[in-house]
Every structure is written in C-alpha cells, then in structure tokens.
Amino acid sequence: MKLASLKHGRDGSLVVVSKDLSRATSASAVAPTLQAALDDWANCEPKLEALYEELNAGSSESFAFDPAACDAPLPRAYHWADASAYVTHVELVRKARGAELPESFWVDPLMYMGASDAFIGPHDDVLVESEDWGIDLEAEVAVFTDDVPAGTPAHLAGKHIKLVALVNDVSLRNLIPAELGKQFGFYQSKPWTAFTPVAVTPDELGDAWVDNKLHLPLIAKVNNVQLGAPNAGVDMTFDFAQLIAHAAKSRSLMTGTVIGSGTVSNKGSLLGSCCLAEVRCLETIASGKPSTPFLSFGDSVQIDMLDEEGKSIFGQIDQKIVKHTPPE
Amino acid sequence: MKLASLKHGRDGSLVVVSKDLSRATSASAVAPTLQAALDDWANCEPKLEALYEELNAGSSESFAFDPAACDAPLPRAYHWADASAYVTHVELVRKARGAELPESFWVDPLMYMGASDAFIGPHDDVLVESEDWGIDLEAEVAVFTDDVPAGTPAHLAGKHIKLVALVNDVSLRNLIPAELGKQFGFYQSKPWTAFTPVAVTPDELGDAWVDNKLHLPLIAKVNNVQLGAPNAGVDMTFDFAQLIAHAAKSRSLMTGTVIGSGTVSNKGSLLGSCCLAEVRCLETIASGKPSTPFLSFGDSVQIDMLDEEGKSIFGQIDQKIVKHTPPE
Numbered sequence: 325m326k327l328a329s330l331k332h333g334r335d336g337s338l339v340v341v342s343k344d345l346s347r348a349t350s351a352s353a354v355a356p357t358l359q360a361a362l363d364d365w366a367n368c369e370p371k372l373e374a375l376y377e378e379l380n381a382g383s384s385e386s387f388a389f390d391p392a393a394c395d396a397p398l399p400r401a402y403h404w405a406d407a408s409a410y411v412t413h414v415e416l417v418r419k420a421r422g423a424e425l426p427e428s429f430w431v432d433p434l435m436y437m438g439a440s441d442a443f444i445g446p447h448d449d450v451l452v453e454s455e456d457w458g459i460d461l462e463a464e465v466a467v468f469t470d471d472v473p474a475g476t477p478a479h480l481a482g483k484h485i486k487l488v489a490l491v492n493d494v495s496l497r498n499l500i501p502a503e504l505g506k507q508f509g510f511y512q513s514k515p516w517t518a519f520t521p522v523a524v525t526p527d528e529l530g531d532a533w534v535d536n537k538l539h540l541p542l543i544a545k546v547n548n549v550q551l552g553a554p555n556a557g558v559d560m561t562f563d564f565a566q567l568i569a570h571a572a573k574s575r576s577l578m579t580g581t582v583i584g585s586g587t588v589s590n591k592g593s594l595l596g597s598c599c600l601a602e603v604r605c606l607e608t609i610a611s612g613k614p615s616t617p618f619l620s621f622g623d624s625v626q627i628d629m630l631d632e633e634g635k636s637i638f639g640q641i642d643q644k645i646v647k648h649t650p651p652e
Numbered sequence: 653m654k655l656a657s658l659k660h661g662r663d664g665s666l667v668v669v670s671k672d673l674s675r676a677t678s679a680s681a682v683a684p685t686l687q688a689a690l691d692d693w694a695n696c697e698p699k700l701e702a703l704y705e706e707l708n709a710g711s712s713e714s715f716a717f718d719p720a721a722c723d724a725p726l727p728r729a730y731h732w733a734d735a736s737a738y739v740t741h742v743e744l745v746r747k748a749r750g751a752e753l754p755e756s757f758w759v760d761p762l763m764y765m766g767a768s769d770a771f772i773g774p775h776d777d778v779l780v781e782s783e784d785w786g787i788d789l790e791a792e793v794a795v796f797t798d799d800v801p802a803g804t805p806a807h808l809a810g811k812h813i814k815l816v817a818l819v820n821d822v823s824l825r826n827l828i829p830a831e832l833g834k835q836f837g838f839y840q841s842k843p844w845t846a847f848t849p850v851a852v853t854p855d856e857l858g859d860a861w862v863d864n865k866l867h868l869p870l871i872a873k874v875n876n877v878q879l880g881a882p883n884a885g886v887d888m889t890f891d892f893a894q895l896i897a898h899a900a901k902s903r904s905l906m907t908g909t910v911i912g913s914g915t916v917s918n919k920g921s922l923l924g925s926c927c928l929a930e931v932r933c934l935e936t937i938a939s940g941k942p943s944t945p946f947l948s949f950g951d952s953v954q955i956d957m958l959d960e961e962g963k964s965i966f967g968q969i970d971q972k973i974v975k976h977t978p979p980e
Contacts, residue, residue, distance in 0.1 A: 334691060334906075363662060400730045400906055401730070402728045402729070402730060402768060402769035402770075403767060403768065403769035405839070408836075426834075428830075428834075429834075432830075432834075434834055434836050435836060435839055436765070436836040436837050436839065437764070437765035437766065437767065437837065437838075437839060438765065439731060439765065439903060440730060440731070440768075441730035441731035441905065441906035441908070441909060442730075442903065442904055442905075442906050451802065452902070453802070453803050453902070457902070473978065473979050474779065474781070474843075474976055474978060475781055475976065475977075475978020475979065476978065476979050477978070477979070477980070480979055496902060499902070502756075502760075504835040504836075505754075505835075506756075506757075506760075506762055507832040507833075507835055507837070508736075508762050508763060508764040508832075508837045508838070509764050509765065509835070509836045509837015509838070510765075510836070510837070511733070511763055511764065511765060511898075511899070512898070512901045512902045513902070515802075515902040515903035516903055570839075570840070571839070573840045574780070574781065574785070574824060574827070574840045574841070574843040575767060575770065575843035575844055576770055577769065577770075578662075578728055578769035578770050580769075581769060648802055648803065649803075650801065650802060650803020650804065650805070651801050651803065651804050651805070651808055652805070
C-alpha cells in the first residue's frame, strides 16, 4: 500500500494513495497521523490495507491526489539515522582528496544521527542562508521501522521494515570538513531532509525488494537535467537489515525510526551520480579540480524512481533552493 | 512551575508537581502530554501556571507525587542535541591521552545529535548488554526549547528556553574511540538518556538562572557515594543561548527540542566529577593509569541538584545498571 501525509498542523493528516498515485482517501478513521498508525501498526495496517484495496478498486470515496499538498510522510519523527552504505561512494570521495579508505569501512557501517524534528515535504523549498555553504542534494532510499529491541541481530531486523520512501538529504558541503574534524559528526552541515510524497510497504515493490535492498535505478536531477540513475540494489555494502542491527546494537529503536541508505552510488559511476559532491570528486580525479558548482538559489532538485512500466512508485521530490533570511 | 510525565503509553501523562515535589495534579484538561503542551505553549503555559499556583496553595485536587512513577518529561522527543560546553572537561580528557586541544574548541561548540526516541525515566534501569562496553554516567543540565527559527542569533536564543531539567547521558566509553575515529559522531556509544522526575520553568530557579546558565552544584553519585558536585554555572564555556544558536545555525528547531550541556566540569575538578571518565583521566594524569573502574551490573547512579535551602529542585535520578539480553 501507499501512504502519504497531507499538510495539516505539525504531523500532517494521513491518507491512503492509489497505486497509480492519482487518487487518495482519508485514513482518519484508522489513525489521524502516520505516527499514530505506526504506534499501533499491528492493528492499523490491515485496516489501511483494506482502504487501499477499496481505493484501487474505485469503490471508496476519494479525491485527486496532489503531491504538492504533501508534507513528509512523517513531518516530524523521533529518530533519523542516516548511513553511508554505498562504500564505493566513500572510497571515491576519499580518493579525490588523496586519502586512504580504512579497511574497517567495508565491515562496520558509517551512520550518523540526523535531525528528525522538521522533515520537509516533496515540494517544499530548501531554505539556506548562504550559497557559500556549498548546497548539495543527496538522493537516498530510506526505510521506516516499527519497535526494534536492543541488540536485534541482522537476520531478525528485516521484518521490522514497514515502509520505504526516497529522500533528499540536503548537505552543506563546505560546512562538513570542520564538523568532521571535530569528530562529533554532522550537525549544521545536514540541515533539511525531504521525502517523496508517498511511503510504500515493501510488498508494493514486488521483485525489486530483495535481500532488504531496493533493486531499481534512483533518478536524481538538477533543474530537470539528469545527474544520474544508479541502481540502489547494486554496490550497497550494507543492506537495510544490517543498518537496523547497527542502529539497534546498544539500545532499542522506537516505531517510526527512519534509516537512510546514504547517497546511492555504483562503482565507477557509469550511470551517473546522486549528489554533486560525487560529480566533483570524479572531475577532481580526472582533471585535478572540480568544474561543476554546487547548487545556487533558484536551482531545483528532482528525485524519483520508476517501476518496470515506467511509472513513478513514490511520486517525485521536486524542490527549489531558496535564500533564507534569519532573524536579527 | 514544575512539570512531570507519569508513565502512560508512549508519551506519558502530563502532571503539574508542587514546588516541594510532594504533590501532583493532572494537567490533562490543559494538555494530555508535555509535547502537546509545548506544541501550543503560548496557550497552555498560563493554564499550567494557574494549576501550579492552586496546587501550591493546596486548593486543588491532588495526589502524592511518586518519582518512581515518572517517565522522562518527554518520553520521546523529536530532537536531542548534546553539547560539550565545559571545554575544561574536553581539555582534561585530551591531556590524559597526550593530545592537544584545538584552539577552535574554545569558540566553536562541540555538539552531537543524540537518540531522542526513547528517553528513560529517573528510576528506569539502564539496560546494557556488556560491561565490556565501559558503562559510564554523565551528569548534565538540559533545556527544552519552543520553535526556534533557523539562523536565530545567540542574543535572541535565550527566550526560547521554556524548561530546564537534569540528565544522565549514559555513555559506553569503550565504544567511543572507534566511533569518533569514523568521524560520523557518537551513535552506539550513547545508548540511553535519563531525566529527572520534573522539568521546571527557568523562573523557578530564581537567582540561580543567570546568563542562560544554571549556577548551582550538580550532584553526581555512584552507589550513593558522591562522585562530585561541580557548579554548573562555572566554566561553562558556551551558555545555553549560544548552544541553541549553534544548533539552529542552518535549520529551525521544532518545539520540544532538548539541548544538553555535556558533562558538567569545573577547572581542576576540586569539587569532584560528573562522570567516571573524568575521574579516570585525573588518575591517569596523576599516576599513569586509571584505577576507578567503569560501572558494573548492579551499580546505581544518582543525580540531583539542591536549592539554597537544601531541597531537591528537579527530584533525583536514581537508576540501576542492569544486564540486557538481546533477541536471538
């Protein structure tokens, strides 16, 4: 099934969306918000599935689905852990600056805690104070879990994946070196995270969801020009079950935890890239310096994934970079 | 005023607690949960204050307040940012391992994003799988904010502080070096965060709340033996307004954001320490190696702060370290 949160208050209003993303129906009789549904998933899931079947059969009250009216599926969440599971990307970034990749990076996932209190919708502006901060997109896959007990091993973690969506993990590249140098991880350099209009249950992905990975090209565009479409199922060093097990090693994860894959990247980048940093690293390796700039105010970012029939699965992220003026 | 959340479902049940911590009254007529109150603070605050005045005057229905029945004031929050604002502590830790403190640490706050989806109550067990992970307490002060616009400067940030509480930021010391080495910040090494029974409005602190700092000794004990009582208002390099401004530099903070001070520490540690790591660093500097062990299963931790009359302001954190058996 496909779920979305229409903009409404702080937590949105839960709707069920038709498979073809054309129609929606209110889920308020089941749960007012997606977090409320996840809080009682065993009870809510079958009721939401029933609504989804009725909606697809055209037998329920519905209205036209407008992606621009969507907030993030969880407009605010209690936990957002973003990994860097495509180690080939990390290797490339390091190569561009002449640094070695520690061997441990192939067996021990990189993961940071991100800001989950203000996820943004698929068409929301990305507000940034300065272009000098090096504004970049990062196209990723993310999963939403239910409650995961502390110490859950990877072989038991996959069953905790309840929903899947795509993400634009906005990154401020020029703030990253100083933050990583302090060793406390990303903070100011990871300001906003945007989500596709809908999140879907794994069964909705059919054969493309295998081994806790999503085996389809992830399309990233800047100003509607394709930057890349690497396959999210290829070169993912750690699958989502392994990422969940990593996140839950020393404590439990509460329902509604969102775990991101990190920038999708295929070895050699033959199908292009999902962030400008990778493009700039390739340029640096090839010719000594980057030639592609980071994003400017007015630029737009599109992120999408198509099924085998060429239809969008999650709807599209389509958002503009806009200058933010802070309070004085 | 003083607020607490009694254990009830995922978000607790909001109560107003009397100044002397002896009585409580339900706040459900104002807001069912503390997060709900913070979501509409301008409207809820005066109503909660009115309840508090009635309770202290003995003119409202009330019941005996039981700290052991408390969850964290926000049992789950959308944002938990923990700083390391007592740079003298960082300097000491570095000195013990023979490392220099970068000059920038005195002007640019250290801050990491922590896990906010499962805060624990003042009397909850701290569940850890292995003593080999190096279990430690960290006694801290924390503030709860309302909505903070992106780019809010420090001189405007103090007014966003709505509540203050004490924290035990449980740390797994032996997991830290590998995580910091990866530069993505703490994750598995910061499993649980416990809070005092009540959070209080800054006005409740009187003259002790000056310049966005809490000028009172923070008492930390292990097995009811005092480890230290450094003054939280002394040697705090960055006050809470500066920490909020740091956290909000590139994005807004949503209401209910919790910002921690980091382990309270006074230069020279003459009044003792708020974590075992600091004790061990002092031992290492004095005699080449640490002699105080980290916490063992069965050990307990107490954290408290007294007013000028010797009465507890927030109630006491009093919790036991207990072995956790993960699923197989």
